[in-house]
Every structure is written in structure tokens, then in C-alpha cells.
Amino acid sequence: MSLINNLVEQLINGLRTGSIYALIALGYTMVYGIAKMINFAHGDIIMVGAYALYVFAALLGLPVPVCILLTIIVCAVLGITVERIAYKPLRNAPSLAVLITAIGVSYFLQNVALIIFKATPIPFGSVIKVPSIKIGGIHISGITIVTLIVTVIAMAILTWFINKTRAGSAMRAVSEDKGAAALMGINVNKTISMTFAIGSALAAVAGILFICQYESLSPTLGALPGIKAFVAAVLGGIGSIPGAMLGGIVLGIIESLSKAYISTQLADAIVFGVLVVVLLVKPSGLLGKMKAEKV
Amino acid sequence: MKKMTKVMSMALAASLVVASLTACGGGEKKAETKAAETKAAGETTAASADGDVFLIGGIGPVTGSAASYGNSVKQGAEIAIKEINAAGGVTVGDKTYTLDMVFADDEATEDKAIQAYNSVMDQGAQAILGCVTSGACIAITDLTAADGILQITPSGSAMDCTKNDNAFRICFTDPAQGVTMADLAAETLGYKKVAVIYNQSDEYSTGIREAFEKEFAAKGGEIVASEAFSNGDVDFNTQLTTIKGTDAEAIFIPAYYQDATYITKQAQDMGMELPFLGSDGWDGVLGTVTDPATIEGAIFLSPFFAADPSENVAAFVADYNEAYGATPDQFAADAYDVVYTIKAAMEQAGSVESADLIAAMTEITVDGLTGDGITWTAEGEPNKGSKFIQIVDGAYTLYE
Numbered sequence: 001m002s003l004i005n006n007l008v009e010q011l012i013n014g015l016r017t018g019s020i021y022a023l024i025a026l027g028y029t030m031v032y033g034i035a036k037m038i039n040f041a042h043g044d045i046i047m048v049g050a051y052a053l054y055v056f057a058a059l060l061g062l063p064v065p066v067c068i069l070l071t072i073i074v075c076a077v078l079g080i081t082v083e084r085i086a087y088k089p090l091r092n093a094p095s096l097a098v099l100i101t102a103i104g105v106s107y108f109l110q111n112v113a114l115i116i117f118k119a120t121p122i123p124f125g126s127v128i129k130v131p132s133i134k135i136g137g138i139h140i141s142g143i144t145i146v147t148l149i150v151t152v153i154a155m156a157i158l159t160w161f162i163n164k165t166r167a168g169s170a171m172r173a174v175s176e177d178k179g180a181a182a183l184m185g186i187n188v189n190k191t192i193s194m195t196f197a198i199g200s201a202l203a204a205v206a207g208i209l210f211i212c213q214y215e216s217l218s219p220t221l222g223a224l225p226g227i228k229a230f231v232a233a234v235l236g237g238i239g240s241i242p243g244a245m246l247g248g249i250v251l252g253i254i255e256s257l258s259k260a261y262i263s264t265q266l267a268d269a270i271v272f273g274v275l276v277v278v279l280l281v282k283p284s285g286l287l288g289k290m291k292a293e294k295v
Numbered sequence: 296m297k298k299m300t301k302v303m304s305m306a307l308a309a310s311l312v313v314a315s316l317t318a319c320g321g322g323e324k325k326a327e328t329k330a331a332e333t334k335a336a337g338e339t340t341a342a343s344a345d346g347d348v349f350l351i352g353g354i355g356p357v358t359g360s361a362a363s364y365g366n367s368v369k370q371g372a373e374i375a376i377k378e379i380n381a382a383g384g385v386t387v388g389d390k391t392y393t394l395d396m397v398f399a400d401d402e403a404t405e406d407k408a409i410q411a412y413n414s415v416m417d418q419g420a421q422a423i424l425g426c427v428t429s430g431a432c433i434a435i436t437d438l439t440a441a442d443g444i445l446q447i448t449p450s451g452s453a454m455d456c457t458k459n460d461n462a463f464r465i466c467f468t469d470p471a472q473g474v475t476m477a478d479l480a481a482e483t484l485g486y487k488k489v490a491v492i493y494n495q496s497d498e499y500s501t502g503i504r505e506a507f508e509k510e511f512a513a514k515g516g517e518i519v520a521s522e523a524f525s526n527g528d529v530d531f532n533t534q535l536t537t538i539k540g541t542d543a544e545a546i547f548i549p550a551y552y553q554d555a556t557y558i559t560k561q562a563q564d565m566g567m568e569l570p571f572l573g574s575d576g577w578d579g580v581l582g583t584v585t586d587p588a589t590i591e592g593a594i595f596l597s598p599f600f601a602a603d604p605s606e607n608v609a610a611f612v613a614d615y616n617e618a619y620g621a622t623p624d625q626f627a628a629d630a631y632d633v634v635y636t637i638k639a640a641m642e643q644a645g646s647v648e649s650a651d652l653i654a655a656m657t658e659i660t661v662d663g664l665t666g667d668g669i670t671w672t673a674e675g676e677p678n679k680g681s682k683f684i685q686i687v688d689g690a691y692t693l694y695e
Contacts, residue, residue, distance in 0.1 A: 006540035010533060010536050014533075119358045119359045120358065132564065139565055141565060142564075144564075214529045214560075216583065256533045264523040264533075
């Protein structure tokens with residue numbers, strides 16, 4: 001019995017980290033789908049979100065719902081600004097130039113945080129206070145429940161938005177064919193801005209959940225989850241929204257189970273090994289579509 | 296008109312040259328005044344009229360994730376230097392030296408430590424106080440050995456920190472810590488089954504873990520889980536869940552306070568109530584936890600306890616508090632002892648030559664804050680007693 005309890009708890013651990021990866025991976029995959037670029041500064045938006053929450057909640061002492069709303073707005077605006085300033089002028093440049101710019105933006109954001117908040121980690125108590133629950137012998141912490149619920153809601157809203165609204169159709173159209181979409185009267189620039197805003201807002205949500213779980217702020221806190229989420233996006237098939245969700249959760253569960261039952265030392269090696277195997281068998285990722293290049 | 300232009304351009308060029316020259320001259324003068332200023336500042340801290348200054352090169356992390364250690368070391372050393380200078384400096388033969396220190400930041404990383412070492416050497420350091428963390432310390436040991444300079448680390452506890460003849464330490468070695476904690480767990484606390492969470496990418500952590508597990512097994516105990524993590528990890532739920540599935544009576548975490556903060560918080564979130572044991576890297580943990588209840592009852596090794604009633608400790612704590620508005624931790628005390636050790640070595644050697652200072656290290660006895668009558672072996676290891684600290688009601692208390 002305790003063995004099963006243990007397995008269930010490990011699966012829940014995996015689901016929780018996987019949910020955060022999935023939320024971040026959605027940003028990577030949406031931006032890739034629309035702008036055909038890998039936004040390596042995306043991980044640092046999480047960091048900005050975490051610090052923004054700290055400023056609003058701990059320094060300004062605003063009520064929690066206001067803090068969360070403001071944090072999401074700050075990140076969405078930051079996402080649009082970064083796109084306008086750094087990526088838009090390079091829209092027709094080689095993809096390598098855009099990639100390097102994205103890395104530059106990532107370092108820029110980290111160093112600005114370093115200058116303002118210094119390198120010493122800041123302890124910051126969780127703003128989400130939900131008591132933990134116990135079902136049978138299984139103990140689930142409050143923040144885990146919140147993380148899972150928020151992720152499910154965020155994904156449901158996103159799926160509805162993309163499939164059922166006019167703006168969502170516009171996004172799908174731009175990702176299919178930018179030129180044709182423009183001819184059909186879709187404002188491509190506006191659609192791209194909106195994609196960055198939504199991706200960054202999701203990163204803000206991930207940042208809030210992340211900081212409420214780990215309670216310590218540092219300028220590089222977004223780097224590692226950012227990379228893991230990028231792996232998740234590739235695993236699920238970059239450009240595919242259900243793929244990012246699946247990739248994130250699969251990655252979280254593999255990581256948790258290999259740490260628990262194989263070896264804590266080898267966990268990262270196993271995670272990246274799985275990625276290599278998946279890409280060898282299915283180069284476009286789990287749910288990615290293989291597009292035939294038309295000549 | 297053409298001639299005129301030529302003359303004009305010549306004049307312009309000449310004025311440019313002059314301007315650039317004056318700029319250079321100005322720069323030099325500025326540098327000189329700055330040097331004079333620092334010298335003057337050095338002298339104002341010195342009580343003796345004698346101009347001889349012995350420069351200590353301090354290296355430690357004053358920024359980054361281990362910044363708490365580096366700042367404590369720097370401040371502890373400054374207190375000792377101020378005290379010694381106020382008492383008339385250090386008498387070496389027929390000369391009296393005042394002490395001064397330059398301190399460079401290594402951010403607790405290997406590459407920055409080498410830069411920091413080169414920087415303090417360029418400024419003329421005559422003995423090295425550092426590094427503070429083991430990894431950074433090991434990175435510079437061969438350099439200090441090549442330069443033949445006396446190196447005393449306040450807190451670099453990995454075996455390799457003192458592998459060269461010129462290197463000594465104030466703190467315990469990692470294996471010594473592991474053995475001491477295992478004896479505490481097995482004998483004093485009577486645990487039979489203990490789980491360990493350690494940082495596999497850190498020598499300090501792996502060194503303590505190996506010695507702990509060996510000694511604990513030798514005392515008849517059982518290590519029911521030995522879980523690893525890596526630098527920068529923030530999620531320990533998986534490791535904790537595994538431990539939860541065992542019948543461990545306590546969790547031993549040989550790691551730094553930031554890791555301990557994450558682990559203890561997540562253990563509480565999971566509803567675990569096992570007691571924690573820690574290594575001396577736990578010192579400072581109360582400053583990073585958001586809720587002291589998560590570490591209530593935890594016991595860790597520390598050579599120094601700020602609420603110790605003994606006279607020298609009380610005086611140091613009062614001075615430190617006055618100067619920096621904080622209670623000193625073991626790192627501050629270690630650094631304070633390093634400075635007094637350098638002083639003792641200078642007096643014993645009757646010289647400030649590095650080779651003489653190194654030779655004197657095995658002949659001296661220092662009554663420090665971290666132990667009475669500390670002596671050193673030729674391998675660089677100190678002989679001294681140990682203290683345990685327990686978190687009770689959200690405060691550090693001496694565990695006896």
C-alpha cells in the first residue's frame with residue numbers, strides 16, 4: 001500500500017512540475033508557431049513575473065488578487081515591448097540573427113534584475129495560502145492543488161480562445177501563412193503582438209506559481225525552468241499547442257519518476273535521453289506535424 | 296586662404312595633442328591622489344606611528360548565493376584588524392606592523408576566485424585569508440603554493456583545500472564533520488535509520504556525506520535513503536517523497552543554507568515531520584527561511600555560537616553588533632581567528648617572509664573564538680573541539 005501511495009505522490013510531484021513546464025512551453029510554442037523564432041528570453045519573463053509579484057505584494061503591500069493581475073499585465077506588456085523593440089525589426093532577417101537577439105534580451109533582463117535586486121537571493125513567502133489535504137495516505141500540498149487547477153483552467157481558456165474566437169482564428173491563419181493572412185485582411189503585426197502578450201501572460205502565471213512554491217527570488221531563477229520548458233515544447237512538437245501541454249507534463253513525470261525509481265544522479269541524463277530518442281523516432285516531436293516543404 | 300586653412304588645421308591638431316596630453320596628465324594625477332588617499336586611509340586605521348603595513352589579501356563571495364558567508368568573513372576579519380591595530384599592531388622582531396586588508400569578491404565560483412586572487416596579489420597581499428567556500432578555495436590552492444604565500448582559509452572544509460604545505464584552515468574538514476554528525480546521530484540522539492539528501496555537484500556536500508554514511512554504518516545504523524541533487528536545483532519533492540516512503544527517523548542534509556531552506560520548506564508542505572540534521576553550511580539558515588517553524592528542532596554543527604557566555608565571544612559579538620548591526624555567525628568568527636592566527640605566526644616567526652610564516656604555523660597555539668588552544672598539524676588541520684547548534688523557538692541555541 002505504501003508503495004502505491006509513494007508512486008501516486010511521485011506522479012503528483014511530476015504533474016506539478018510538469019504543469020509549470022507546460023505553462024512556459026506554451027509561450028515557446030505559440031511564438032514559434034506564429035513568428036517562427038525561438039524566444040530564448042521567455043524563461044526570463046518568468047523571473048520578471050516573480051520579481052513583479054514580490055514588488056507588488058511585499059514592497060507595496062497591495063491585496064493579493066490585485067498583485068496577481070498587475071504581475072500578469074506587467075509581463076504581457078513586457079512581452080509586447082520586447083517583440084516591438086528587439087524582434088520586429090528583424091522579422092525578415094535570417095533566423096540566426098533573431099536567435100542571437102533573443103539570447104541578448106535574456107541576458108539583458110537578467111542583468112537588469114541583477115542591478116536592481118542584487119544577486120543575493122531574496123526570501124519571499126508564498127502569497128497563495130491554501131491548506132494541504134490528505135486523501136487516504138496521500139498528502140497533497142496546497143500549492144500543488146492550486147498549480148494543477150490553474151494550469152487546467154489556463155489551458156482550457158487558451159484552447160477555447162484559439163479555436164473559437166476571431167482573434168484565435170487570426171492567430172491560426174498567421175501561423176499557417178503570414179502572407180495569405182495579410183491578404184485576407186488580418187493585421188499580422190497586431191496578431192504577433194497578441195501572441196507575445198498571451199505567451200508572456202502565461203509565463204507570468206508560471207512565475208507566480210513557481211515563486212509561491214519555492215519562495216526564493218534570484219535573477220537567474222527563470223533560466224533552468226525556461227530550458228526545461230523549451231525541451232518540453234520540442235518534445236511535444238514545437239508549434240503545436242496540445243503538444244506543449246503534453247510535452248510539459250510528460251517531461252515532469254519522467255523527471256520525477258526517474259529521480260524516484262532509477263537514480264537522482266542520472267535524472268537529467270534520462271530526461272534528455274528520452275528527448276533524443278523521441279526526436280530520432282519522430283523528428284517533429286510527439287504531436288508535431290511534419291510539413292512537406294513546397295519547392 | 297589655403298595657407299590660412301593649413302595653419303588653422305595645424306593649430307587645431309596641436310591643441311588636440313595638448314588636450315589629450317593634459318587629459319593623460321590629469322588622469323595620472325588623479326590616480327596618484329587616489330593612491331595617496333588609500334594610503335592615508337590605511338594609516339588612519341593604524342594606531343602606531345610606524346609606517347610598516349602588513350597586507351592581508353581576503354577572498355570570498357560578497358555577492359551571489361553564498362554572499363552571507365563572504366560578507367561575514369570580511370566583517371569578522373575587519374573587526375580583528377581594527378582590534379589589533381588599536382592595541383598597537385603586531386610586533387615582529389624590532390619592528391611594529393599595522394595590519395590592513397584588501398578584499399576581492401569570488402562569488403563562490405572557481406574562475407572568479409582565480410581573478411580575485413590575482414587582484415589581491417597585484418595589490419601586494421602578504422598572506423591570503425580565503426577562500427570562503429571549498430570549490431573556490433581548491434581553485435587557488437596551487438596558485439598560492441606556486442607563489443609560496445601563507446594561505447589560511449576560514450571555512451574551506453574540503454580535504455584538498457589544504458593539500459599544499461602553505462595552506463591551513465580554521466574550520467573542520469568535511470570528513471571530520473561527517474564523522475562528528477554521525478556520532479551525534481547514532482550515539483547521542485540514538486537514531487537507527489537516517490536518510491541523507493546531498494549535493495552531488497559539490498565537494499563539500501559529497502565529502503561530508505561519504506564520511507557520515509561510513510561512520511553511521513560503523514556505529515550500527517542504517518542509511519535508508521541517500522538522495523542526490525545538483526547545483527541550482529530548487530525542487531526536492533521527489534527526493535522527499537522517496538524518503539517519506541522509508542522508515543527514516545531523521546534527515547541529514549550536508550549542504551548550504553539556501554538548499555536547506557528549499558528542502559525544509561518542501562518537507563513541511565508535504566506534511567513530513569522528521570527532524571533535520573545539518574552541516575556547518577546551515578549557519579545563516581534563519582535569514583533565508585520564510586517561516587522558522589520549518590526548521591524548528593534542526594541540529595547542525597558549528598564551531599561558534601554567538602550567545603556563548605565566554606568573555607572573548609561576548610566582546611566580539613558586541614563589537615560586531617556595534618559595527619555592522621548584526622549578530623556574527625561562525626564565518627565571521629572563523630575569519631576573526633584567521634587574522635589572529637596570522638598575527639601569532641608573524642610574532643612566532645619574527646619575520647614577515649612567507650616561508651617563515653608558514654614554518655611558524657605548526658609552532659603556534661591560538662586561543663580563538665572557535666576554540667581554545669587551537670594548534671595546527673603540518674597538513675594544515677586544526678585541533679579543536681566542536682559545538683552543536685539547535686533551532687529552538689526560531690532562534691539558534693547551543694545543543695548540549
